[in-house]
Amino acid sequence: MDKRLLGVPAILAILAILAILAILAIFLARGSALAGTTSDDLPQRYRAAIIVEQAAPFVRLPLSPQVYANSRSAGLADLRILxxxxERVPFALLAPRPEQTTTRQQWRAAVLYRLPPxxxxxxxxxxxxxxxxxxxLTLRQRGGPPIAAERSPGWLVDLGERAPGEAAPRALRFEWTGPSEFSAPYQLETSADLRTWRAAGSGQLIALAAASGALTQPDAPLPESVERFVRIVWRPEARPPELRAAQAGHADEQRTTLDPATSLVLASSPEPASAYAGEDARRALHFDLAARLPVATLELLLPAGTRVLPVRVQARQRLDEPWQTITSTVVYRLERAGGVAADRSPPLVVRRDLRYVRALPDARATAPAAGEVRLEVRADLASVVFAAQGTPPYTLATGAERASPGALPLPTLVPEADKERVRFGVARLGTFAELPEAAQQDKTAARNAALRPWLLWGVLLAGVVLLAVMVWRLARARGGAPPN
Structure with a gap:
């Protein structure tokens, strides 16, 4: 037998191996490329009409929970406005603004009493x-002759009785009759019963004459823990004024909600079976938010009657994840007689993205039936603002995987956005519709993704069989040849 023929099976085997490796490389490269693709040509599965209710150059559109449920890219990257x-319409995402807190100083009259020597x-x-x-508590001025001004070392100030929960005043403001110029350093003391006094700071009242007008310092700051009574005592070197009135300054904080949260009331649902359900799943109150939402607060709404229920609140993002405990709290509803509204436990502040929530009642308390308990979710949903350009009507499209971000930065889209915000137009979303061709493409892509591992295994098995045949032929050829 010609020795050159013995090399043919070896060459075929090498070629087969190379072919198998090439096919595997093609499949792996194709799968990796698809997994890493971000394209604006990917199909948007869901579309909803944008109904402009107040026209303007820039229109604000609040997003609904359905937008979050239909979006299939992280951070709402697949949103498009057409x-x-x-044609694409430029837009920017608007995050909800936090509460705005303004502080105003309110002045209330205080009562002055001249101190004895x-x-x-x-x-x-x-x-x-x-x-x-x-x-x-009531005050009664002591009898006797009036105290001479030149003999008095200072004043007693009655700030008045505070209402429950009212904050303490933070400053005293004095008025005087004269002189026109003075400098009066002082020492403050405070007391709740006129017997025990403690230091409350020091300062100086000043009045100076100037060409542009009088320069005065009439305020005396108070500590946070100030009591009802304050004693202002002049220092020995002071040239004090003759006080005629005093006012206590109370800080009044007002909170304004600029972008109200969206409220959702959900009924409890059976917990889906999973490896992390456990024994707690049978007694848990389970809630599906239908999308991953930026939740601000959670509140369990109990049925009518007086009820007290200790619970452990848990959350997770996916069904194949273990539950994470957010907090343990007590939920209550206290029924009052006489038609008074029931007292309810305050909402639980969360401030995180949530999808699935469950409440585990304490075994030592009787829990209401699952169908009687609801969950109120308040979510800080974003808005979009878009330029009213192109041909209306406009459409919001979403539902594409691995889409590149479609939103512009707000300063890029809207010049002087803070000033322009008050002139934004108003729009709302219509009902979402699913595009059949996009849904079919998604099904085809999912089917191909499921078949790809089987195809790879088939190619591997075929390669193994081919290699086995080549090795068998090579061994047979070597065994039948005459000795060299």
Whole structure:
């Protein structure tokens, strides 16, 4: 037998191996390329009409939970706004603005009492007597001759009784009759009962005459823990004014909600079976938010009647993830007699993205039936603002995987956005419709993705069989040849 013929099977085997490796490389490269593709040509599966209710050069469109449910790219990257001709319309995402807190100083009249001279020894008596009657503190000025101004070392200030929950005043503002110029350093002391006093800071009241007008410093700051009574005592070097009135300054904070959260009320649902369900799944109150939403607060709504329910609140993003405990709390609803509205436990502040939520009632408390409990979710949903260009009507499209971000930065889209915001137009979303061709493409892509591993295994098995045949033929040829 010709020795050159013995090399043919070897060459065929090498070629087969190379072919198998080439086919595998093609399949792997194709799968990797598809997995990493980001394209604007990918099909948008869902579309909804944009109904402009107030026209403007820039129109604000609040996004609904359905947008988050239909979006298939992280961070709403697959959102697109199209005009009537299918041309893209530039837009930007607007995150909800936080609450705006403004602080105003409100001034209330305080009562002044002239202090008697400080004794050389013994207790320094107050110019008033404090009595308790019917649960209220009352003051009565002591009798006797009036205290001379030149002998008084300062003043007693009654800030008044505070209502429950009312914040303490933060400053005193004085008015005086004269002189026109003075400098009066002082020491402050505070007390709740006119007996025990503690230091409350120091400062200086000033009045100066100038060509542009009088320069004055009439305010005395107070500590956070100030009590009802304040004693202002002049320092020995002071040239004090003659006070005629005092006012206590209370900080009044007002919170304004600029972008209200979206409220969703959900009924409980059976917990889907998973490896992490456990024994708790049978007694858990399970809620599916239908999309991953930026949740601000959660509130369990209990049925009518007086109910107290300790619960452990848990959350997760996917069904194949273990539950993570957010907090343990007590949910209650207290029924009052006489038609008074029931007291409810405050909402639970969350401030995180959530999809699935469950509440585990404590085994030591009787939980209501799952169908009787609802969950109110308040979510900080984003908005989009788009330029009203192109041909209306406009459409919002979403539902493409691996899409490149379609939103522009807000400063790029809207010049002087803070000033322009108050002039934004208003729009709302219509009902979403599913595009049949896009849905079919998604099904085809999912089927191909499911078949790809089987095709790869088939190619591998065929390659193994081919190699086995080549090795068998090579071994047979070597075995039948005469000795060299």
């Amino acid at each position: 005009d009537a001709g299918g 400080r004794p050389a020894s013994g207790e320094w008596l107050a110019p008033v007597d404090l009595t308790l009657a019917d649960g209220r």
